[in-house]
Amino acid sequence: MTxxxxxxVLTGAGISAESGIATFRGPGGLWEGHRVEDVCTPEALVRDxxxxxxxxDLRRAALAAVEPNAAHRALARLDAHWPGELLIVTQNVDDLxxxxxxxxxxxxxxxxxxxxxxxxxxxxxxAGDLPPATVCDACGAPALRPDIVFFGEMPYAMERIEAALExxxxxxxxGTSGAVYPAAGFVRTARWRGAQTIELNxxxxxxxxxxxxxxxxxxxxxxxxxxxSVLGDA
Ligand code: APR
Numbered sequence: 001m002t003x004x005x006x007x008x009v010l011t012g013a014g015i016s017a018e019s020g021i022a023t024f025r026g027p028g029g030l031w032e033g034h035r036v037e038d039v040c041t042p043e044a045l046v047r048d049x050x051x052x053x054x055x056x057d058l059r060r061a062a063l064a065a066v067e068p069n070a071a072h073r074a075l076a077r078l079d080a081h082w083p084g085e086l087l088i089v090t091q092n093v094d095d096l097x098x099x100x101x102x103x104x105x106x107x108x109x110x111x112x113x114x115x116x117x118x119x120x121x122x123x124x125x126x127a128g129d130l131p132p133a134t135v136c137d138a139c140g141a142p143a144l145r146p147d148i149v150f151f152g153e154m155p156y157a158m159e160r161i162e163a164a165l166e167x168x169x170x171x172x173x174x175g176t177s178g179a180v181y182p183a184a185g186f187v188r189t190a191r192w193r194g195a196q197t198i199e200l201n202x203x204x205x206x207x208x209x210x211x212x213x214x215x216x217x218x219x220x221x222x223x224x225x226x227x228x229s230v231l232g233d234a
Contacts, residue, residue: 004196004230006085008161008168009075010186014175014202015219016094019066025177041150049132049145056146057129059093060112068100071174071223076101078227087164089157091176091183093148108155108183114147123147155182165189172226174200175219178207187211200226 013023024031038044039055068076079086079102088105090097093112097105110116115126115134122138126147133142149155165171171190178184187210191197199211200222208214215222 004084004169006164006168007078007082007087007170007172007230008164008186008190008195009078009086009088010171010173010176010183011075011088011090011092011097012174012176012183013092014177015071015090015223016066016069016092016096017175017202018069018071018218018220019094019096021062021066021092021094021096023175023177025179036151040148041152045145045150053130053132053146056112056148060127061129063094063112066094066096068096069220071219072096072100072102074224074227078231079104081231085164085167087161089161089164089183089186091180106157106160108149108157108161110146110148110156112146112148115144116147117141117143118145119143158182161186162189165195166193168193168195171195171197172200173198173205173207173211174223176201176205178205198226 017023022028022030039052045052075088086104088097088102090107091109093110095113113125113127115124115130117136117139119141120136120139122136130144130146134144135142136144165186168190171187173187184207187197187207191210197211199208199214200219202218
């Protein structure tokens with residue numbers, strides 16, 4: 001990896017699967033138990049706020065029972081030792097990257113352990129249940145909602161992500177099906193800018209054809225191996 005300086009890593013639900021957090025589209029996936037339209041759209045939040053808030057309360061509570069796995073820990077080690085630019089862009093709303101020690105990280109689809117004010121946009125760390133109409137401390141409106149980017153809403157930090165993709169020499173996608181945009185298009189942006197592109201995934205994804213290299217297997221095995229290949233014995 002001699003000519004690699006700037007790295008962008010994209011992670012999806014597959015990196016947290018071995019920690020016990022269900023993915024979305026696999027067997028027993030989250031979307032098998034719930035219709036996206038019922039729990040992950042602005043319309044659902046208006047139609048049945050109690051159902052939507054409860055869905056995310058249950059997922060937030062489940063975080064206490066799971067731990068980062070070797071893949072999260074390997075990325076945290078990369079973060080600690082990589083001398084060049086690094087941005088870990090996660091589609092996941094769990095906190096396992098942070099708990100493993102990652103710092104150069106952003107959640108493009110929001111976070112379970114955060115509440116968003118629908119009135120003023122303030123974001124607040126949130127650990128417990130979040131009932132509908134909870135009052136926002138910043139503006140006083142009874143308007144706190146799960147800080148989750150719903151389908152049809154704009155993901156967070158897209159300008160920062162685009163800038164990192166434009167400048168990267170290596171783009172690595174881990175544990176994502178490539179089914180949801182804009183994340184599914186990142187590989188093409190990176191490749192068009194001349195970056196090397198690698199996919200580490202259990203199964204071929206919708207975007208496998210766009211990667212220079214696709215390695216199939218479990219993240220807990222492939223990610224530590226890949227990090228060793230990048231860091232050497234650092
Ligand atoms: N190791 C590596 N990859 C895995 C593992 C594993 N142990 N287990 C599953 N995978 C892979 C699957 O092969 C699949 O390609 O992880 C991917 C999970 O795909 P999805 O369930 O579609 O999750 P994701 O790609 O993160 O979904 C993207 O869609 O529903 C929305 O907002 C939600 O952020 C989510 C987005």
